[in-house]
Amino acid sequence: MTGPDILDDTTDDHERLEAELVAQDRDAAQVSTADIDERSARRLVNDLLEDDMVRPIPDQRILVHEPSGEAFDSITQLAVFHRGWRAATDVDTGDD
DSSP, X not given: OOTTHHHHOOHHHHHHHHHHHHXXXXXXXXXXXXXXXXXXXXXXXXXXXXXXXXXXXXXXXXXXXXTTTEEEXXXXXXXXXXXXXXXXXXXXXXXX
């Protein structure tokens, strides 16, 4: 494109704006798991134990996340994993 029409062409601007909006939507949809401290991790894991979603294996000192079958030796790792797992399963099923 040459001449004065090149200044009127906003195709690239529109595509950049659209790409930026898609990126912002993607960022907003992601669940943050970095904010789990020891206290909130313990609370979440205790709730999961009560709901039979986590099974302790005392002789191996691990906790098994029943829905996924993953085993953890850290309460915080389990809590972070569960939040991510929950977010992924909510997205897969279309729940909000």
